[in-house]
Structures are given as C-alpha cells and as structure tokens.
Amino acid sequence: MIATFKARSVWSRRVLVSLLLTAAALLLSDSNLLYRWDLFLYDWNRMAWSRAPAEDIVIVAIDEQSLREIGRWPWSRRIHAQLIRQLSAAEAMVIGLNIVFAEPETTDPGADAELASALAANGRVVLPLLNEQHRLGEELRETLPIALLQAAAAGIGHVDVELDLDGIARSIFLKAGLGTSRWPTLALAMLELGDPAAERALPGERARPTASASPSPDAWHRDYRILIPFVGPPGRFQHFSYRDVLYGEFPPASFRGKFVLVGATASGMADALPTPVSGLSRLMPGVEYNANVLDALRQSLTIQALPAHWTLLLTGVLVFFPMLLHSACPARWTLPVAVLSLLLTLISSFVLLYTRQLWFPPAATLLVQGLGCPLWSWQRLLLLIRSLFEQEVRAQVTLHSIGDAVITTDAHGAVQYLNPVAESLLGAEPGALRGQKLGSMFEVADEQGRYRSVNLVALCLEAGALVRLPEPSILRNDAGEEYAIRASAAPIHDRQMRVVGVVIAFSNITETRRLTEQMRYQADHDALTHLPNLGLLRDRLKHAIARARRSGQSLALLFVDLDQFKKINEGLGHSAGDALLRAVADRLLLCGRRDDTIVRVGGDEFICMLEDLRQEDRVVDFAHKLLRMLETPFQIGNNECVVTASIGICLFPKDGGDVETLLRNADTAMYRAKESGRNNIQFYAHDMHLRSLERLNMEQGLRHALARQELEIHYQPQMDLRRDRIIGVEALLRWRHPQRGLISPLDFIPLAEETGLIESIGEWVLRTACQQAKAWQQKHRPTLRMAVNLSPRQFLRPGMVSMIAGILQETGLEPRYLDLEITESLLMKDVQGSIMTMHALKAIGVRLSIDDFGTGYSSLNYLKQFPIDQLKIDKSFVHDLVVGKEDASITLAIIAMAHSMSLTVIAEGVESEAQKTFLRANHCDEIQGYHLSRPLPADEIPALLN
C-alpha cells in the first residue's frame, strides 16, 4: 500500500516536472526569444539543399558592362523601350521590369510615351511598386510608376521584402499594400500574367488579424508570407547583359516563351539583399531575389511556417514524452535519451520541411530538451546526495544504537571511527582514540588455554579477507578491564578493489559466556547435590574407557543405592530426604580420590567411577569404606538417620566394553546386592545378566497375560472347625504360560508388584472372585465367603477403597462376604497409614484378615489399633505344630490373643488330620490347607460345596 502510494507520488512529480518543462518550451516557442536560433537552424537546414533553377526564367542584368557601354544611369526610357521591343521580338512570355519609374522623364518628354508605347505593344510587362517612407516617422507610402506607364503596363507587382531579425531576407509576402494587401508581389504578378487562366490558391502564412475591426488605411499590410527555397548562391539563373539584349546580341531562342526579369545587378546601384545563400558580404540583387520567388512559385516549392497550433502541439509532444522518459530511465540512459530526443526534433523539422514544405522552428524544443538532460541529472544528483546523507545519518544512528562495538581504521590501522560501545569497551574517552593505532589489544586463547596478543588489523590486512578471532577471545583495555568477546575484521575496498581500511566488529559476550557455562554446568550436574549427573558420567566414562584401552588398565563402576531411603522421605518429609542426599553426596566425595568421578544418577542412586585400577582390591576397599562412612548416623534436623546402601560393582573390560553395558551391569549387580539382603556389595556376574534377561522376558509376557486370558484363579476351601463345614474359599492366582505351563504366583507376583502390573491384575482378580462368589452363593452356599489377597502396591494405591466398593456393587456380592487378606509385614511398614486405609475399608463393610501372621513382628499395641476381623496363622507355624513345641506354643498364643481381642483365627497350611485335631482341640476357628483340598479350578469347587 505504502509502496504503491510512493510510486504514485514519484510518477506525479515526474509528470508535473515534465509538464512544467513542456510549458516552458511552448512559451519559448510562442515568443520571439529564440527566433535567431530558429533562423540559423532554418539556414543550416536549407544549406544542405540545392536544386537547379527553372530554365524558363531568365535575367537581363543591368550590369557593369552595360553601364560602361550604354552610359551613366539613369538611362533614357527610350533605351528601356528599345529593350522591351527586343524582348518582344524574341517572344519573351512575361517581362518583369524591375525598374522604378516613379517620376516622369523631364529631360526627354517623349521618352515616357515611347516606353509606354513599347509596354503597351508587348502587353506582358509587369512594373514594380515600392513601399517607401519619405521622411522618418512618416507612414509608408506606395510608390507606383507614373500614370502613363502604369496604364501601359500589363501588371504591377510589389517588390517589398522584409528582412528577418538577423538582417537576412528569406521570405516574401505574396500580397502587400497600403491599407489592404492588394498588390501581388512582382513574381506573382508575372506568374498570373503568364498563365491567367490557372486557378491559384495562394500558399503562405496568413497575416495575424489585427486588434482593430477595420485595417488602418495608412499602414502597410502584408499577407501570405512564404519562405523562399533559394536555388543557390547568386548567379544560378541564366543571365544576359542588358547591353547584349539591347543590341540584339543573343541567341535567337534565348527568351522565347520565358519569364524575363530585368533589373540591376551592378554593384552600387542594385537593390541587393543579404540572403542565407548569399551571405552578408555577397548580396543577392533584387532581380535575382524575385527570380527565386518566381522559381519557387512556378515549381510549387514555397515553404511556409507550420501553423501555430501544430507548432505548439509538436513542441509539446517532443518535449513532454522525452522529459518523462528522462525522469524514469536509469541515470546511464540520460545522455542517449537526450541525444535521441534532440535528433528526433531535428529529423521532425527536416522531414516536415522537405516533404511537406512546412517549417517547424525547433529551437525552443531543442533548448528545453537539451536543458532537460542536465536538469534531470541535477535532480538525480540532488536525490543521490540526499539519499547519501540519509544513509549516513541512518548508519550513524545504527552504529550508535547497536549493542556491538564497531571500529574503522585506515589501511595503516589508525582509528578513523568508533562507536560508543567500542569506546566504552576500550575504556576510552569519546574521540580520544581517533587517529591512534589499535595495536594488539585483543588476545586469543591457545589449546592450553594460554592467551596471546593479536593485532586484528594486521591479520585482516595480511589475509585481505574477513578474519574471525577464535572463541574465547579476550579484549584487555588500557584500564585493565577484560571482556570475553566475539570479534571479526573485514577489509574495506575502494572502487579499484584496493584495501583502504579495515572495519572491526566485536561484541561483549562475557555475560553470554557466563550464562552458557552456567547452563552447561546445570545440564551436566545434579541440582541438589552438585555432583555430576548421568549425562556427564556417560561422557567421562566414554573417555575413561578409551584411556583404559590405551593404557591396558581397568576401571570400575560402583552403583550405590541407599536402602530404605523411601522411608526417610515419607517419614521425615522431602526436605529431610534432600538434606540426607546432600550429606550422603558429601561423604561419598570424601571416600574418593581427586580423579574419581562420583555422580548422582537420580533419586537415591549414585555411581562412582574409579580409573587406573591396577588391583581390584582397591574397588573392594573403596566399597567397604563407603559402607563404613555411611554407617555413622546422619543428623538431619532433629532426627538421627541411619542409612545403609547396596553396592553393585562391574569392571571394565571384564564385565563390559562400552558405556551402556557397564552401566547396565553395575545396575544389575546393585539389584542383586539388594536381593541379597541390602547393606552389602555384589560384583557383577554373568548369570545375573541371564537372570535379568529372564526377568525381562517374563515382564513382557506378563504385560500381555491379562489381555491374552492367560491368567486364571484357583480356589482353596476354608473350613469352620466347629461345624466341620466349608464356609469360604481363598482366591489364588495362577498364570497359564503358553510355553512354561502353570506358573506359581510366587514367581510372578513380585515382578507384577515391581512393575505396577499388579494394579490391573489385582483388580481383575477381585472382580472375577467376587463374581464367582456371588454365583456360588446363588447356586450352592448363600453365605460363602471369598478371601482375596491384597498386595502392598494395591493396598497403598489411592482410590483402592472406592474401586473395591465399585466391584462389590457391580457384582452384587455383599461386602461382609469379601475377606481381604493383608500381610502383617505390609501393615508394619506404615502403621498409621495402614490403620486409616483399613478403617476406610471397614466402612464399606468388608472383612479384614492379617495374612502370614507371626512373621511380621507386630506388637500387641499395634494389633489393637488395626480394625481387623481375623488373624491367619502362617503355615510355617502350622507345619511343625504337632512335633515342634515352640510352634505349638506360638500358635496357641496367637489363638488366645486373637480371641482376647474378639478376632477369629484361621490356620493355613493344614496338611494332616493331626494338625486339624490339634487346632480344633485348641479352639482354632477355621483351617485351610492341602488336608482339606489343594487350590482347585473354579469348576471343581461346587462338588466340595455340595
């Protein structure tokens, strides 16, 4: 939009200036200011043109010879009568006697009558008429031949010639006269006499109408102005001396049928005129001038001025369009356009003149066209200067406002310009450095990080091209300040591509570098402990492996995982957990040497990398030192925390040759250490890897087991000892693996627990068991109870209670028939949390049992707080019940304690009648075990119920 507006305004300006120039040309053209130039151009135009005179025009010249032989002028009119008679005898067609007979001949009264007689006898003689001013200031008057001669002559023609402003005669008025232009010019009168029948439309430029309505009778009027195309310099027409004609000394056919002009050519007496073809020094006799007029008229070659309106139009066109073109064309086209437009004007004028006999005065057009070129160039120059000025200002503002430092120097390195940022970084006062040499104030670091000075200008001049300083580079100024900079220098060339200076640009990247380093540090380090992180370890490990390969040394990775850290986090809060991790990191650092790498992997996991191991003993010592260091309790706020760790160790090259293998194997070894009872050290062994693989396979299989319907539930009956009757069943999960057959829950429940799959699997078990219980209640035993195991992860899962309530509602099983078994060890991990969850479960009406009771060290105090219904004596006590006194007494104590708390007791793992008898005798409420039945598929249970 803005661009269109700008383009329009540029064009408007161009059109306006072109119009103004055109108007100037029109004014000039209409005025007489350039008249002389037009006359000059006319002459120049005509000079190139010559033609042969008409053969039927002859001049009888009153020349020097005639004067010498006939006598002094004026001659007797009898002589002229004799000449007329000679010409009549020679059969001349028309005679123009260009001699003035304004007064009667007083010395010889009969002479006038004789001449009149000769004129009358010939009947084709034209006499001249003069316009004369007798006294200065008087009006012009017509001077006619005396009445006698006027009456005898066949015609009268005026010989009035108007000189142009340059004093040269180029034209004639075909008609002129006092008061009215009634007299034809002599040549026209002769022509009309020669061919009186011809219809003749007079050519020529008409007189401009006068302001007054009626023309003045005393003024000389001229009309039908024509320009004369002269046949050439004087002397081109056929001449006969007056004397020869008078004495009959001429060839017989010299005058037959011809126009004969008689007049003076002798110097001193001739009414000679300066013409373009004769020049000022050599004048053209009037008789010859009239011969030229006659010739032009006879051949219809008269020239006339182009009518004014056409002149103006042509001038306008020839000025306006070239001017517009000038304004729009590129600067390099200015001269050719100017030359072309000048040529076009000259050619137009030339063509009009020679094809149409119209004179177009081109001076005004040429002048404006000629001036247009420098004018537009000047305009362009002005624009260029203005644009250079604007660019200069813009560059100044830019250089003053940018954040980068810019310095320009000459080819010798002397400062020519520097912007405020450069002055500030160089610690210089404004203008102080101008003219001074920059020298070696920049420094660059080598590979060892040592800085050396460089002369950036010299470097650039030497290279002759853009030079960049390597990063990091330092600028050290005279004030001793240092900046990290990014700098480059480029040569400045002149038009001949010679280097005339250097421009240096540099930016202060101190803050950027600091931030970059900070970000790099943050990316590579753990925010809590400030130890390197796993990413940096990977990098260092890669290099350490390469070094170890070269030196033949080994290296060790120790994967350290804190035991039970979760308890501290949950018990004391996360800030205490963070404080503990920081303290652990400090102690780990104390254990290591300077070149050992100790990183925090995440959570409570750390890795130590030991290099240059000549003996593996050092690794063991280091690991033991670590465990010992951790043994000392940590003081976290007001709490004293005891922390142990499990450490897995793997060695390069023995246990792996690359980063990822070593990391994975150290992790595997750490898990083995955990499985081995925590607070110990495990070296990586190959079979760990196989087990890991197996575990991985099982995990992948378990992920799809539910969807592939590979899971199934077996049910084991539970019997009321007092009534000898099955009162419930326990749902026990099985995995029917496509390759490995039926897999015990002992082999996959821990994995499901670890991977979180237990949540979806457990929900499926609950739903399936509740549906089954409801079905059996409806078909076989309306009060049948269903016991379902809850894993720790299920128990701790938020939303667990509502999930169970939903399943009960969905399946229609009354809550009191669902018995949820929770292991004693799970409850003891978080007693308070467990109590709250159990209350929530009790609120929906389900039964709660403590499974594996006797193995979890629960105190009576805690037991009292649990809202439970039943204790399930672990099968390890039941196994030796009959033979082992200790187990029997524990079992009896559990039964007594439970009853004292109004809880029922169920013994699991009852395999014999003796165990059953013992338990019944000691008031155990219920039993479960192989003695009654092994866990059975669902379709086998109804037989037992019936």
Ligand SMILES: Nc1nc2c(ncn2[C@@H]2O[C@H](COP(=O)(O)O[C@H]3[C@@H](O)[C@H](n4cnc5c(=O)[nH]c(N)nc54)O[C@@H]3COP(=O)(O)O)[C@@H](O)[C@H]2O)c(=O)[nH]1
């Ligand atoms: N969270 C869940 N845990 C479950 C689920 N299903 C089972 N389990 C737990 O898996 C553990 C092993 O169960 P399983 O192999 O099924 O063993 C049970 C019985 O088969 C076994 N038992 C029963 N009677 C006898 C016997 O007379 N002798 C003998 N040696 N073993 C016997 O005891 C297991 C039942 O244990 P318990 O749950 O403690 O009553 C086991 O810990 C299951 O809890 C599940 O769906 N979710």
